[in-house]
Amino acid sequence: MNKRFKIGIFDDEEKFLSSIRSLKEQKLSIHDVFTPYPVHEVFHLLKRKSRLPTAAYFFGLAGIIATLAFLYYTSVLDWPIVYGGKPFNSFPSFIVVTIVITIFTVTIASLALFSARSKLFPGRDNTIFDPRATDDKFIIVVESDGVELSASDTAGDIMKQLGAVEVMEKEFGNVNE
Amino acid sequence: MLYHDYLKANWEKVYFQFSKSSDFMNFWNQSLGNGVFNYTIPVGSPLKFHGEELSGAMKSVPVANENGYEVIISESVALGTGMHANNPWLMELPDPVSRQCWENVAAISPGDAQKLGIESGTLVKIAEGLILPAFIQPGQADGTISVALGYGHTGSGPVCNNIGVNLYPFAKLADGNRSYGFVTDKLENTHKNSQLALTQVHYLMEGRPIVRETGLSEYLNNPAAGNEQHSEFESTHKSLYPEIKYDGFHWGMAIDLNACIGCNSCVIACQAENNIPVVGKQEVINRRIMHWIKIDRYYSDSPDDPKVYFQPLACQHCDNAPCENVCPVSATNHSSEGLNQMAYNRCVGTKYCINNCPYKVRRFNWYRYTNNKEFDFNTASDLGKMVLNPDVTVRERGVVEKCSFCVQRIQEKKLQAKLENRTLKDNEIKTACMQACPAGAIVFGNLNDKNSMVSKLFDDPRRYHLLEELHTLPSTGYLTKVRNDEKLNT
């Protein structure tokens, strides 16, 4: 099933932001916006949030516990060996490995989670609404399907008024995002 | 006449008279079968002392004039007359004093060396056809040069051929006596250099209490004389960690520095017992000799008349071994009997343990020393491999090895005692070095048994440990050297 989108292209960050604001005021549903660099204002306006830090915290906790448990199991329970007159549970020696493995766990797990949640992985073919988004243009994509024609036009008008260099309507097949 | 006939005739003439057998062929076959013939020379044999010939021999000793040099031709400790020069073990055995191997050198005095601008390794011309590397030997008398016999073979085998210079042509016959020495007028510095295969480069203790020493009268006053530091270090013997208990055996070794004569027997015994590879001259020059036990030699006092110290050094089997802590793959760790053990198959060769051993007694297999034509000493040929001890693993290239306290012998005797259902007796287990030591300087045993010989030696106030300030807690103890040269000095 094809979907229709109204696409506004801006070359100025300020104009782009004010367009988003007024589209929001008009309660028009913004599908997504695309920028060449992260614009923090957008995250507030579109209420985008990431729970990655919380997840990372738990990855870290799991990493610490698992590493310490593994070290204790291997050096004290499974096959205790005397090295240089040290006790089997030589905890100070374990700290270093624990720190590193924890960091490692957090990194790899967060990367995996990022890849899964953002749907970014090798070979992934996400819909590119306009290729200039990765160059120098700021792009707003408004859903046109299931929206009254007038509303869709309003969105186009608002964007044009607020300084879009170009406004167009495009149809896409499967939208990957 | 075949040599066989000659030998037989000689046996008939000399030994047959001592046998109980009536038929010579019986006696001959029996002795051959046994491989040995024991006999005792009857008391009151007609051998007598020929004092008059001695003075004749003395006449042939060369005496140099003021500017000349007396060259003394001696037998080296390792090779003797050179009969066994093709034995690689002996070829690589360093001289106890010069600590040099793989060729013969011209030992000259420090004074002469300075006069002629010679350094150790400088090639010097002593006589026509006699060019040797010089070796500055502290204690050598000015105006003398000593050179070892037994080198310079040309047809005796692959190991010894063309190594060193043959000195026999210079040992001339005079009045029916062979004169092991001659006089030369000139010692010529050729200004060419060669590298000497030295196994020890630095010869001073730098004021460190490595070999502890005392005089006889001090010792009689105070048996701990010269070893005062030991009690000081013992008093600060503390650890954050709980001490590890050894319930059954705790193997230990005591080395009496007073008894050690530096003969190197232990070195060869260890090499034979533990399949230690011979590495050749170049690798000795590269400081990669493999001996598990070595005898360090130190000098003190003036180079003209130094005091010499010997110290056998092998793995100390420290209870707090620095090497064990650092091995990432746990190839070296501590046994429940206090041994610092090596699992060769586990070793990946990081060499971290070598670095972290303060005694530097760990050895690395830098190359493949077995089945390698570049190291054709013993183990490159099937016949040569007959020297290998089947009880001991032959190490692969890239692994670390070191003294194991002859763990194969420990296990053997333990098993034997178990089979015979008895406890192990003291002195039943002898390490190879202990067995070979002619002076009884090395004693091995169980430190947990208070009556064992080693425990008694450990109770001796002369006992100390090498580098005990590092708190490595070695299982090897040394006994202070007591020097008795008071009469000489007065």
Added chain:
Amino acid sequence: MYNKKIRGPLVEGNKTLGQITKDVILPMDVRPGMWWFIAFGVSLLAALFGGYAIYMTVYKGIGTWGVNNSVGWGWEIVNFVWWIGIGHAGTAFSIFLLILRQKWRTSINRAAEAMTVFAVLSAALFPALHMGRVWLAFYIFPYPNTRGPLWVNFNSPLFWDFTAITAYLLISASFWYLGMLPDLATVRDRTTSKIRKALYGFFSLGWTGSSRHWIRYESLSFILGGIAAVLVVSVHSIVSTDFAVGVEPGWHTTIFPPFFVVGAIFSGFAMVMTLMVLIRKVYKLTNYITDNHMDAIARILIFISLIMGLAYLTEIFIAWYSGNEFEMFTFFRNRITGDYEFQFWGMIICNAFIPQLFWFRKVRRNWIWLLVVSLSINVGMWLERYNIVVTSLSKDFLPSNWVSYSPTIIDIGVFVGTIGLFACGVLLFMRYIPMMAISELKSVANIGSKKED
């Protein structure tokens, strides 16, 4: 935060966003000059020489090196520590300057991170090669096996080291790659070549620059940045424990972890400076990597150089103050004087004295001076590691074990090889990957420029 009146603009020449993209991608679009092919050929030759040396090492044994019974570690460990130190620059740039809110890092961090990855790769070669039986290197993994299972020795600094280096390599590579994602997408969207489109499309993982991507991207960057900061500090601390945990005189000191970390950042920043001087020269990127950037790195280098000088003095003072005869011997008779005095004084002059030239503004703004000083710091840092590794081992506790050490041609070959490998990596990076973080540059393009006035 950023006072442009004092510091000057971060991106000069009043660039628009489109121009930034174009300028940065330009070296990827055009055929590189002759110099590139010559440099690449030379690097490749060096790498091949290294390949030969590595072949000899693995085929014949560690005996082909200059190490011996007493000096068990030689050039290879010196080089390892040196490369790891250089490998600290990228992450240090990205992380520490991020934490310190130093926006000027944006034009440099990509190259610095690339350098990190290649340097750590070069470094990682050495511990592996240094194993007598490298084919059994997997023994160092604590995996369940049929030998007991026999685990590994978690007390060994070498195991810590192995863990830290592996983690550092993977994490800095991921961090670098993550930062590259938006730029790879930029290349994908601009290129007309089909192969490039497919290739960069594959590696850009389907990045579109949507707000959903950006929010997660930013938060992931912060997470990785935050924990990698801990890692940067810990990696070289752990490398230092290889020595500090040992008993050898000159190794067994508590100053080592901070001393090593600072030293690592020192050599890393110096290497960044060397590369940046060259990159801005050959690619004429002076609008992005401005004189102010070089000035800032130079100022940091003076500061670190003073710390290094202090650390050297502290070491010597403590050796004397401890009254430990072995320490005293190592420092006073085997480093300051003795067989290794050339290396010791070389280190002092290169690391503590020469960088003081950066007090002069003229020196900080002259590219030849920058090159000379930064190279001399790298030499000095190499000498420092040589001092630590070799002098301590060559003359330690028992004088009977004292030996000297000198490298063989194979030792030199491995080192030259890693330099070749590193240079090859850097040259390929210049050719195929955007040299600066385009998206980050765009976000700071307006800061401090005339446009904002």
